[in-house]
Amino acid sequence: MLLPNRRKLMQGSGALLAAAALPSRLRAAALPRVVVIGGGFAGATVAKYVRRWNPQIQVTLVEPNPAHVSCILSNLVMNGALTMSDITLRYDTLRTKYGVSIVADRAVAIDPVARQVRTQNGSRLPYDKLVLAPGIDFDAIPGLDSAVLPHAWQAGPQTLALKAQLAAVPAGGSFVLAIPPAPYRCPPGPYERACLVADYLKRNRRAGKVIVLDANNDVVAEPHTFHTAFQTTYAGIVEYHPATVVEAVDWSARRIHTNWGPIQADAANIIPRQRAGQLLAASGLLGSDPATRWAPVNPLSYESRLVPDVHVIGDSQGTGQPKSGHMANAQAKVCADALVRYFAGEAPDPAPVTASACYSPITARTASWLTVVFAYDPVSGTMKPVPNTLAEAPAPSSEHYEGMFGWAKNLFADSFS
Ligand SMILES: Cc1cc2nc3c(=O)[nH]c(=O)nc-3n(C[C@H](O)[C@H](O)[C@H](O)COP(=O)(O)OP(=O)(O)OC[C@H]3O[C@@H](n4cnc5c(N)ncnc54)[C@H](O)[C@@H]3O)c2cc1C
Incomplete structure (x- = not known):
């Protein structure tokens, strides 16, 4: 740490x-x-x-x-x-x-x-x-009830509710995952979740689709890693739609209204804008x-x-x-x-210095990572990224997947014990 x-x-x-x-x-x-x-x-x-x-x-x-x-x-x-x-x-x-x-x-x-x-x-x-x-x-989205459609962007009971929804996706069904405008908690997190939903559907032979609606103009973190995963590992499963904002939800009709028009879904994980x-x-x-x-x-x-x-x-x-x-x-x-x-x-x-690391599982056995270091800039009075410290793993691997658990164990212990 x-x-x-x-x-x-x-x-x-x-x-x-x-x-x-x-x-x-x-x-x-x-x-x-x-x-x-x-x-x-x-x-x-x-x-x-x-x-x-x-x-x-x-x-x-x-x-x-x-x-x-x-x-x-x-x-x-x-x-x-x-x-x-x-x-x-x-x-x-x-x-x-x-x-x-x-x-x-x-x-x-x-x-x-x-x-x-x-x-x-x-x-x-x-x-x-x-x-x-x-x-x-979280901002409210008209028609969205997190008791019915959990965002699971705070872990707890909603994590298990999301797990149950994923398990219930029918064969050939669609899972819509909506990403809010940045800044939000954990920049790579929603893309990681899209990968793991796709991986789950693939491993369980559901032949389903993961439709990613991103309010941002492009993947916010690790664009190389996630575009590669969407286009190769999950080709034919993940559909990525940038600049797509969820405006309302009518879940009784399984319909999600966006700035481009309505989309039908069998399951959905809509992560609202944050503050x-x-x-x-x-x-x-x-x-x-x-x-x-x-x-x-x-x-x-x-x-x-x-x-x-x-x-x-x-x-x-x-x-x-x-x-x-x-x-x-x-x-x-x-x-x-x-x-x-x-x-x-x-x-x-x-002269304080801070750092961030996020590990992202890409499949059930591989992960990627992203790091950056920030230092205080006395001229602007702000924290700025230290040049050349923003780095992402060259490719997801099983070594990074194992490394993720060691990193998390250290962070958990340093914070709570
Ligand atoms: C899917 C996912 C994956 C992630 N992966 C990573 C990762 O790989 N690496 C990484 O570094 N980060 C990751 N994050 C982000 C990380 O979880 C958050 O950035 C982190 O939890 C922020 O910590 P916090 O203490 O600010 O807030 P929180 O962890 O949300 O803690 C806030 C606490 O405040 C309590 N609280 C709220 N209001 C009150 C109140 N009025 N009175 C008393 N208590 C209150 C809450 O109960 C809660 O316990 C991930 C997040 C998600 C959703």
Whole structure:
């Protein structure tokens, strides 16, 4: 895992706060309090690393689910290669090894003046620093009900519902997969899913079709890999339609309305357009322009540019870095480092570096990968891709398929244990 370049790790009794350097409102407080909302890759990692780097800081993680179900590898539950338990990550180690307090509740409001988080069960959690990591929310599509047609772009019960739909595709039937406009969670993910649906139909001799409706003008990530897969491995099975937007769904008639006209389908996976988790808009973290979908933050610390002492990491932030679990983990470490320095009266690391990797199974035995490194550009104040670091596997292979599990195991462990 990529670690931020920390100049000083606080150690042992030397980790005691540099009280004289603290902001005046914190000097009287017993111990600094960090509240984290959301226990996905971003939230779990920041909670763990703040505690690991300075156990003097109290960290409370607010998350309604008893465990996190990873989107990463979830397409392999859809095709039967893995089970839900393989992608279910528990919070026990965060609590027992790192001393993170876990509050099993949903945050419903933030009061940035009183510095409190209100939860669904009525608790009020005070904070000195708040980290928001609630992931994504979805735009509504007229007629689309995710209880009937699961997007499965958040893993959990919808993953199994999608698996059941795939298993029920009739012989010669059509499976429509709709991709939203970028930016969305996991740039290669929908194309990977299209490949695995096609692979499933091929292996089970269903002679079906996978119709990919892409709202983007071309494949968003790994175009060489996915165009090659669609045109060769899945020739005659995958039909790819760029610049095709789903406008409405009439599932009682099995009809999907697009900007080009209606399409009939036997099964469908429509992934809606995405934006930051709902709590962000409600808390003023997206500003007053309703077109803003992701939270503007300072990438040195991930502090909101709009609400002081509130930091936003993972898929909800709007720095232009890819929305991936690997990237969420990297941003969480930059943020944890900045929080530890803040409570020690220090400025954030002026030169953070982050990275992302996505592995994509292309068949039941082969996978591809995509990586990129980002570095802080002090002139623009933004994170920019480091030249020549954007790379994709030259071709899918069984070695990459095996490598995918080692990579995921490391990421899961670094975030949750
Ligand atoms: C099919 C698929 C494949 C993928 N493959 C890869 C891959 O190969 N590599 C990779 O790096 N990434 C991959 N990703 C992307 C990755 O899953 C996401 O980028 C990552 O999960 C983002 O982490 P996050 O912590 O921001 O959000 P999430 O993982 O969504 O976590 C958000 C958490 O916040 C909680 N929450 C939400 N609202 C509240 C609230 N109000 N109060 C309290 N808690 C709340 C939720 O319950 C959830 O646990 C894939 C995604 C998909 C869909």
